Amino acid sequence: MKAVIVCVSVSHGNTRRIADAMAQALAAPVVEPEELEPADLAGYDLVGFGSGVFTGRLHPRLRHFVRSLPPARPARRAFVFATSGLPEPGFRPFTRPLAHRLERKGFEVVGGFTARGHDTWLPFRLVGGINEHRPDARDLAAAHTFATGLHRRTGGAS
Numbered sequence: 511m512k513a514v515i516v517c518v519s520v521s522h523g524n525t526r527r528i529a530d531a532m533a534q535a536l537a538a539p540v541v542e543p544e545e546l547e548p549a550d551l552a553g554y555d556l557v558g559f560g561s562g563v564f565t566g567r568l569h570p571r572l573r574h575f576v577r578s579l580p581p582a583r584p585a586r587r588a589f590v591f592a593t594s595g596l597p598e599p600g601f602r603p604f605t606r607p608l609a610h611r612l613e614r615k616g617f618e619v620v621g622g623f624t625a626r627g628h629d630t631w632l633p634f635r636l637v638g639g640i641n642e643h644r645p646d647a648r649d650l651a652a653a654h655t656f657a658t659g660l661h662r663r664t665g666g667a668s
């Protein structure tokens with residue numbers, strides 16, 4: 511099973527730390543969208559897509575990359591992950607819109623993961639930010655466990 515993680519982490523490196531924990535479990539490289547041609551994903555069985563949340567949405571560079579992907583034929587597996595300052599609203603998961611877009615492209619979305627991250631966006635900047643030490647060791651362990659589960663479910667080692 512060959513995996514790759516496409517990650518945009520521009521604010522504090524929060525999502526990158528989560529991506530690195532997942533990458534360890536999946537033996538996968540972590541790349542920025544601009545490091546890949548959309549067609550390159552054809553060489554992978556499992557693709558992770560993740561970023562921080564910015565005004566309620568995943569980062570535009572990640573969304574743009576997914577929009578540019580050709581249809582995934584034969585269907586490939588994908589997962590979506592995010593870090594955010596605030597807890598995810600249960601009625602509108604942060605990862606859902608990108609997961610739906612991936613499904614429309616022909617991906618089988620096999621999981622989603624979110625964690626809190628250090629957030630200094632206004633108005634939180636005024637109080638020195640929130641979640642200063644997150645993602646923390648527990649978040650990274652949870653990300654690793656999530657990816658290990660995906661690895662088992664989607665075919666094990668290459």
Ligand SMILES: Cc1cc2nc3c(=O)[nH]c(=O)nc-3n(C[C@H](O)[C@H](O)[C@H](O)COP(=O)(O)O)c2cc1C
Pocket residue numbers: 518519520521522523524525526561562563564565566567593594595596597626627628629630631
């Ligand atoms: C301009 C801006 C907008 C943000 N908007 C949100 C938001 O709508 N909801 C939220 O929970 N966190 C929001 N955040 C916090 C980020 O999602 C959080 O810090 C995330 O972990 C950043 O990930 P990164 O360090 O990988 O870029 C925002 C941060 C910035 C800088």
